[in-house]
Amino acid sequence: MNEKMKDKLNEKRDNKNEFQEELVFDESEAIKYILDFIPNEDKLYKGHCLTDDDVQYVLDLITDYYEEQGLIEDDTAEEASIDEEDMLQYILAAVKDDKMPLSDEQIQLILQGEFEYGVSIGVYDEEE
Numbered sequence: 001m002n003e004k005m006k007d008k009l010n011e012k013r014d015n016k017n018e019f020q021e022e023l024v025f026d027e028s029e030a031i032k033y034i035l036d037f038i039p040n041e042d043k044l045y046k047g048h049c050l051t052d053d054d055v056q057y058v059l060d061l062i063t064d065y066y067e068e069q070g071l072i073e074d075d076t077a078e079e080a081s082i083d084e085e086d087m088l089q090y091i092l093a094a095v096k097d098d099k100m101p102l103s104d105e106q107i108q109l110i111l112q113g114e115f116e117y118g119v120s121i122g123v124y125d126e127e128e
Contacts, residue, residue, distance in 0.1 A: 025123060031055045033120070034113035042109055048101035057100060058110045061091045087111075 034055050035043075043050040065087050066072045088111065095102050118124035 025118070025121070027056065027059060030059065030114065030117045033117040034110055037113035037116055038106070038109045042106060045103040045106055046101055050102075050106060054100070054102060054106075055110055055113075057098075058091060058095075058102070058107060059114065061094050062087070062111075062114065064094075065090045084111075 031052050035050065035052070038050065063072070066082075068090075069082075071082065088108070091107055091111070092104060095107060115124060119126055
């Protein structure tokens with residue numbers, strides 16, 4: 001392999017690494033984004049106001065779902081197809097089992113906020 005080809009290959013590799021670094025999902029930033037995304041009138045349910053911990057709990061369930069479905073690989077940023085209805089049912093069941101004070105609507109808003117955050121940082125493509 002000549003030097004010019006090596007340089008091109010290294011440049012492509014560097015560009016891929018830069019792209020993957022940009023796709024870092026910052027949980028603190030995501031939680032703030034999601035809480036800002038949800039209207040104030042939807043943050044209260046049965047006397048419980050939606051908190052950072054509630055959002056973190058749902059984000060953890062999303063990660064659990066992805067892992068159980070084999071959608072997360074530590075060293076790749078591959079595109080995957082996600083059954084959103086199946087994921088929602090998984091999360092609703094876990095919330096019920098754990099007796100978390102979250103409404104179905106709040107969970108759906110958290111999921112929508114997580115998606116919007118992902119779009120804003122380039123992790124997800126905008127749905128058509």
